[in-house]
Amino acid sequence: MSNTTLLKRIQSSFIGQQTQYPLVDGSISPRRYFDSAASTLMMRPAFEVAQNFLEHYSSTHSELHFSARGANRAYDWAHKRVLDFVGANSDIYSCYFAGSGATAGFNRVASELAILRPQRDVVIVSEMEHHSNDLPHRKHASKVIHLPLVGEGANCGGIDIDVAQETIKKYGSRINYIAITAASNVTGVMTPIHELAQLAHSVGAYIIVDASQMIAHAPISMQSEVLIEADIDVLIFSGHKIYAPGSPGAVIASKSLLKQTSPSEVGGGMVKNVYIEHFTPSDNLPEREEAGTPNIVGAITLACALDVLLNIGMQSILQKEQHLINLAWTKLSEIEGVNLYGPDPDQLPRTGTIAFNIVGFDHGLTAAALNDYHNIQVRNGCFCAHPYVREMLKRELWEINLDPDTPDIEAKVERKRGMARASLGIYNSEEDVLALCHAVADLASRQQEILLAYQPQGKSGYRHREFLPDQTTLFDPVTALEQSLKKL
Ligand SMILES: Cc1ncc(COP(=O)(O)O)c(C=O)c1O
Incomplete structure (x- = not known):
């Protein structure tokens, strides 16, 4: 077809x-x-595949009966589809599912990065952000700078790249990361995310992209076609905004970054060993980031929707x-x-x-x-x-x-x-x-x-x-x- x-x-x-x-x-x-x-x-075909999966439903985390094996395979496939959809090479990036939307992802990444680099006490966001990509950073960082937008009043919107550059230069090595929306949820205005990534990396800061309003509307790639310095470190979106209501939020992050952090959510499925005195988290990604029984049905629905959109x-x-x-x-x-x-x-x-x-x-x-x-x-x-x-x-x-x-x-x-x-x-x-x-x-x-x-x-x-x-x-x-x- x-x-x-x-x-x-x-x-x-x-x-x-x-x-x-x-x-x-x-x-x-x-x-x-x-x-x-x-x-x-x-999207009906995505829903129907998930319904079909229910005929075989079982949780993941076991290999010994047919249904669990099928669930593992489908859940792995869902992670891979997400990586493909956002142009993220699986050698470099890992994807994990979190909560019921993007908000869970922002909260997790904000708390983990604050613990990882406490000496970098500044986070930069824009005045255009959804509260979900603003308040988690306010909660965990000592200082959050809101980049002003181009223009003022009724027609304002979009990042002023010169102001962003000056701000990044001013705060330099104090910046932990820049968290920016790829597109506004109010006006749809898009952000030059790769340009900002390059600026962030020039001072050793990470870049987190909120792709919630971009993911269903425009191609997005975490890896720049031109420069490795322009690659995105973390990208977050909600499955329910891309034709899969009921699916989880997705976080795609560079493995090198994830390996430096310790998971903020702990519980079953993410540990190697648990003793009364201590426990050791798994080294495997994304398992280490996915404590608890996953929303497999939602992840499969999402992956099917992404697959169809990739084909279109x-x-x-x-x-x-x-x-x-x-x-x-x-x-x-x-x-x-x-x-x-x-x-x-x-x-x-x-x-x-x-x-x-x-x-x-x-x-x-x-x-x-x-x-x-x-x-x-x-x-x-x-x-x-x-x-x-x-x-x-x-x-x-x-x-x-x-x-x-x-x-x-x-x-x-x-x-x-x-x-x-x-x-x-x-x-x-x-x-x-x-x-x-x-x-x-x-x-x-x-x-x-x-x-x-x-x-x-x-x-x-x-x-x-x-x-x-x-x-x-x-x-x-x-x-x-x-x-x-x-x-x-
Ligand atoms: C730009 C943007 N970021 C984040 C979110 C939060 O997404 P969720 O409510 O799925 O966690 C939304 C939701 O409307 C959004 O539009």
Whole structure:
């Protein structure tokens, strides 16, 4: 099968793409999912392989029955697929699975590197980071420097490489590592990670890359094609952001670095010998980093999704998404009363994410009305990137100019402090993007009607005054279980 045919078939293979919900006008239609930056839908073939594995399920860590042997082989294969996907030679790098997303990986690496090089007390991050690639470093390092972004206000974003260079020169041998996102989860703006790696290595610092928002959207390679000094030391991403919900986070790290650290998680499966007096961790990677019974089903699902994407080619996916994001940017910028955030995609490349606000609407109202009137699912708020969102919104927040005695002032500010975010997955089509733009234009043109139709709820919620769909619209595990039990 050619990669174009595979791409086409895979695009319509996702579980839940056709799930239907009711709308304010009484109709029922399939949802349009634009929330992939939070979590992607499940790729059906990957899910089916994992289901198939359940026919053979057994834990790993044993070689003596068929099922355990199969589980070991599949789990090893999952590690190898991850390494291949991120262009990491298995002689140089090892991959381990951690927690249920990227956050576990950042916490582990931050604590291990702080113990490894206490004399290097500085960590550099950017103002664009997700809290998961910021707070773990604040917890473990004495000083965390936040690199400022290019530009200021609504259109800021991206790393200023000259400022990064000056900062790295200034702190020199005090820097333990630079932890940087490959792409922002708010605006999708990409970072020149290999250039930063070279700068980090020039002062003996490591580079950790948060690939959570890049992994499903663009090719990424830990090894530079040009210079060994530009290689990435550690790369972390969440499996649920690349079409394998329920899968673990993945950490890929150079073996030379891992061998210097001692594992921060201990327990079964990672030790050579345990005596009452002491224990000796295994020398084998990645076992040494994977204490406890692994999430084998999740790892297999993830590896299958990666395998399919490798066959399609990440370059084709990038091109497709760039076309869609440019289309969305152009169409949304043509709508009067819509603010777009982050740099223009013509100036700085971005992955498939656009943050916007409809002037006069709080971010929660935009998200609720897109859902209720158009069956379009977007996320809203600050997306766990408060410093970046606050910077982009600073002018708008000044302009609110609320009287400090306004009743319920905290909730009112909170409702304004945020954006709506539409993010793409491989399943989104040009038709979806045009539907999104049409829906935003529709809501912007019916301001008064929409404002009157909703009631604010709490700090960021909005509830339609009349459209109160029956609770059975929402997924309910108890009903689903009952139905499944009836089939027994
Ligand atoms: C850029 C980025 N980094 C880290 C994370 C944290 O990922 P998880 O919640 O899967 O641990 C996210 C999640 O949204 C993200 O977008």
